[in-house]
Each structure stands twice: as C-alpha cells, then as structure tokens.
Amino acid sequence: QAAGRTVGSARAMAEEGISRATAVPAGVAETIASLAHLVRRTERPDRAIEPILAELRHAAELAGRAVGAAPPPPSRRLLRRRGRGDIGAARLALGMAGAQAAFAAIFRGPRERFWDRMTLTGLLLGGYALASSPAARRVRIRPRDVIAGLVSAAVLYATFRIGDRFARRFVPGAEAEISDIYRLGELRPTTELALRLATIIGPAEELFWRGFVQQALMERVGRWPGAALAAAAYGGVHVVTGNFTLFGAAGVAGLHWCALYAAGVPLGALIVSHSAWDVWIFLLRPTVERPAG
Numbered sequence: 001q002a003a004g005r006t007v008g009s010a011r012a013m014a015e016e017g018i019s020r021a022t023a024v025p026a027g028v029a030e031t032i033a034s035l036a037h038l039v040r041r042t043e044r045p046d047r048a049i050e051p052i053l054a055e056l057r058h059a060a061e062l063a064g065r066a067v068g069a070a071p072p073p074p075s076r077r078l079l080r081r082r083g084r085g086d087i088g089a090a091r092l093a094l095g096m097a098g099a100q101a102a103f104a105a106i107f108r109g110p111r112e113r114f115w116d117r118m119t120l121t122g123l124l125l126g127g128y129a130l131a132s133s134p135a136a137r138r139v140r141i142r143p144r145d146v147i148a149g150l151v152s153a154a155v156l157y158a159t160f161r162i163g164d165r166f167a168r169r170f171v172p173g174a175e176a177e178i179s180d181i182y183r184l185g186e187l188r189p190t191t192e193l194a195l196r197l198a199t200i201i202g203p204a205e206e207l208f209w210r211g212f213v214q215q216a217l218m219e220r221v222g223r224w225p226g227a228a229l230a231a232a233a234y235g236g237v238h239v240v241t242g243n244f245t246l247f248g249a250a251g252v253a254g255l256h257w258c259a260l261y262a263a264g265v266p267l268g269a270l271i272v273s274h275s276a277w278d279v280w281i282f283l284l285r286p287t288v289e290r291p292a293g
Helices: 002-019 028-041 049-066 076-108 111-132 143-170 174-186 190-221 223-241 244-262 267-284
Strands: none
Touching: 076 111, 076 190, 076 223, 111 174, 111 190, 143 174, 143 244, 143 267, 174 244, 174 267, 190 223, 190 244, 190 267, 223 244, 244 267
C-alpha cells in the first residue's frame, strides 16, 4: 500500500510537470528507479508486486520525459538480479541434464549395482534440489500431510492395479517387462530396499521433480503448463530404460504427482505419497507374483 501511494504521487508529479512544461528535479527518475529496486528486493512469492513495478517503470519514464532526459540505465543491483534469473534457468537445465545422465547410468549399468546407483542418484538430485530451490528447502511433513500422502498413494495404487490389467491385455510384451521390473527387488533384502525407498529415493525424487523442476517451470510458464512439462520430463527420463511399460508407468505416476502439486497439495504430502507408494507397490503388494530366481 505504501509503495502504491508512492507510485501514485510520483506519477501525478511527473504528469503535472509535463502538462506545465516545467522541469522536475533531475534526480526524480533515478529516485523512482531506486524505489523499484527496493520493492523488487522484497521478493514476494505472489505476483501482486508486478502491477506496482509496472507503475514504477511508467512513472520513471514520465519523469524522464519531464526533464527531457532518457530513462536512467539499470543499476548494478538490477543487473545482478537479472543475472540471478539467468542462473536459475541454467540451474534448471543443468539439473535436467544431470538427471537424464544419471537415469541412463542407473538402468544401463551393471544390474547387480542397480540399487547403489539409484540411491546415489537420489542423494545427488535431492541435494541439488535443496541447494537450488527455496520451495524444496521449505518442505515440512505435518500430520495432515501424512494422511493426504497415504490417500494419494492409495489412489495411485488403485490406478496401477487397473493399468496392470490393461497392459497385460493390450500391450505386447507387458508381461515380461513387468516381471523384469520386479526382479530388481530380488537384488537386495526387502527391509533394506524399503529403507532406501522410504528415506532416500522417494523423498529425493519429489524434492527434485516437484520441488525443483516443476516449481521452476511453473514460475516460468504458468502453473498447469509447468505441471504438464514437468510430468513429461519425469516420464521422459525413463525412456533410457528401454522398458515401454516402465516408461508408461512413470508417465502416469508423474501426471498424478505433478497435478497434485499444481493443485496446491504440499510437497510434504507428496513425499509421503511417493515413498509409501514405492514401498507398497514394489515390495508389499506388487501387481504380480514376485518371480522366483
């Protein structure tokens, strides 16, 4: 409100100066631009600040015309802020490239070390998200998030039960591909895998794909377009597996979690959902009988 009143006063002064063809103080444009920098420094998460900044820029232009001068050049502080925006885009691109390379290494490397590579990738991508995304660093898991997460996991599990029947009936080779996925569960003891999935792999994937990738995309292109792009990216990294059924499953799961995040479900609830679903469908209640040998 205070910034809005300042903008109104500055704009009125500038317009009055133009109408009377009299000069206003030479420092007006620079002062208003500095005020714009101060307002932008608040870094409010909503976009309500943008109309105020537009008014500030317009007021600065009017004041500049009143003194017959061009708008002042951006300050070093503003240039540094623009640079931080570029770094944000670079971090997103770097993170996506790293995820693609990591998933290729996970599924193309020696099978007996699969879970070691999966766990290491979780630590790296999760750590990268925490270092790069304020949304990831702010995550908290409250009691209501646990409830919401378990409900979300149950809905997704039911979806996969239906999808499993569809895939077996209509997708060539689905039976063998599903069995191949579940054979990975034989590489480590069940308790160890449950701990890896629940404490590292599941949480790390949510921090990275929703808290970092989707958050960045939503800020750039909008909530739902960003969610769609994030879901496509999450499914896309699974192409390297060469397993069409796994690729489709990742796409469905990605749409589920991305849609919930875009709808406002807290990241903490999605961490619970992802972790619970991983353990439930992979170890406790798989969609098929776990093969022997």
